[in-house]
Amino acid sequence: MAQNVGAPNKEPSDGYQLRVVQEVLLALLAKEASHGYQVRARLQLALGPLAEALNAGQVYVTLNRLEKAGLVSAERVGQPDRPDRKVYELTRAGRTRVLEWLGDTSWPKPAPAEFHLKLVAAAAAGLADPERLVADQRHALLAGLAAAQRAALTEPDGSVAGLLLEGVVLRLEADLRWLDTCAQYWTSRKAR
Amino acid sequence: MAQNVGAPNKEPSDGYQLRVVQEVLLALLAKEASHGYQVRARLQLALGPLAEALNAGQVYVTLNRLEKAGLVSAERVGQPDRPDRKVYELTRAGRTRVLEWLGDTSWPKPAPAEFHLKLVAAAAAGLADPERLVADQRHALLAGLAAAQRAALTEPDGSVAGLLLEGVVLRLEADLRWLDTCAQYWTSRKAR
DNA sequence: CTTACTCATCTAACGGTTAGATAGGCCGTG
DNA sequence: CACGGCCTATCTAACCGTTAGATGAGTAAG
Structure with missing residues (x-):
């Protein structure tokens, strides 16, 4: 009967919603090139107990989309006894985007x-x-x-x-x- | 060079973001069966000057998805000298969903x-x-x-x-x- | 006659978000 | 030794929310 539109959303848990994840990841990469797992760790540090808001997959999805858009470039790096890493680096377009974001003062204006x-x-x-x-x-x-x-x-x-x-x-x-x-x-x- | 990830999002305008549009539409249909344009008008009334948050297309997209999910049923109604309407009505599953929503006290907890x-x-x-x-x-x-x-x-x-x-x-x-x-x-x- | 607005719907495409799959290595317990 | 559980590291399918814009037919104003 498929009445499950929002079924995957079964646990709203604690949606400390983020949005604009793209820009945030770009800004983190502006400091230094990193792989997804590392970026995720840095994000969790900044968010503290609110880090639950961040699903691991989201980081990778976003990085992939950024790569497709030419804002970052990726390079696969193998390591012994560890899974490969994919190290992402800002492109010039990416750097431009970060600066735009920093200058943007728009505010979500969220009303309940x-x-x-x-x-x-x-x-x-x-x-x-x-x-x-x-x-x-x-x-x-x-x-x-x-x-x-x-x-x-x-x-x-x-x-x-x-x-x-x-x-x-x-x-x-x-x-x-x-x-x-x-x-x-x-x-x-x-x-x- | 396709650096336009967020290109369609060029004007963040006044994102009074809504989310949970599905449940809102369902609840409006709980009062009476309506077509999209009407539902949209009712929503705009309730939102007042914040109605800009609502893109017309969103109503139709959402209604279509709700129909696919079996929460509403639709019937096309022709009229003379006017475009056809598609009148939506709650199904039993839809009514159940509305009641669940009303009982749900989860809160977005949005942090800046x-x-x-x-x-x-x-x-x-x-x-x-x-x-x-x-x-x-x-x-x-x-x-x-x-x-x-x-x-x-x-x-x-x-x-x-x-x-x-x-x-x-x-x-x-x-x-x-x-x-x-x-x-x-x-x-x-x-x-x- | 043209301009512009109301009614009414739809589409393509994007970004955010999620649960869950995969796959190897590490470590402690029984 | 075998087993479960945790850490590293990434990816996928599928949603939902959201947007700009297309369509097309009436209606009113100038």
Whole structure:
């Protein structure tokens, strides 16, 4: 019956979504030529406990696509007693792209639009009580916030990963404040 | 020389990214069977000024994939003096999926990881001054915040779109606060 | 008559993301 | 010794999200 559109996505796990992986990999290669496994390790270092966001395969897929696009060049290097490596190096076009990226100040501007649409759709179809949905979401977010704060404490003081976690915490707090606004809105709307 | 990996992405414009479009469309169809154009209009209503995020084609692509997956069924309806419509209706599997979605409280947990990695990579490769990058980004974010606040004022009081814009504003404020933390971090790191 | 807009749908192609396959070497346990 | 489990290292198929742009027929304005 094949009703599994999002089946491969069965575990949303902790989508600390990344996007723009291409540019990130290019920038890492700008420091020094590396093979995929190494790049991946460097990325994990920078991401700290949020490294789960990065699927190993993604690094290789992206590197291949970059090679096809002529932004990097690859060379296979054999080693004794170890799997071969494929060492990637920036091309001139790649270097240009990195500099463009560094100068680009566009920002994702992500809104919690998904949840918002959930409320609107649920209310319109009478499928669920918006106030209940907000309350449930609030509960989940509080748990996430606590987890992030715990993780931040575990990080050594002044680590890069700690900085990133601070960003996660600030966002979650903002989202919680927004949920309060949502609650007010839908409560008053029910009253009408 | 085909260096255009991200060429189609030339204008990042205003990526108010959505994701989980599938579930949103399903939920809208839960209220009543509709054709693509109508669903799109309903979505734009709910998103207000953020509707630019939605490319028309995306609705049709998604509906087609949902049909292939057996979550909706389609029926072509001709009309005089107008293009045909394709009316979509939820299947039982589709209805199940919507209810699952409503009960799911997972949250994107998006961190501004992209910018963070930009700083890390730029500093490591000595390609740019992190403090400068932060300053530039701050400037861009302040402009975005002002635009969002302006848009919020334009919205009629108590509109759904205004609620969503409030979320955007809160997030941008949180991101700005995080940028301050970043500035401190990279300044103190330079001192060392 | 031309210009431009609304209705309505579709396509090709890209980038992000994932689960899982592959294949060798290392190490400790029973 | 054999076995399981971990590390190195890469790749694939298949999704989903997203975009620019094509198509084609009405309708309204100038």
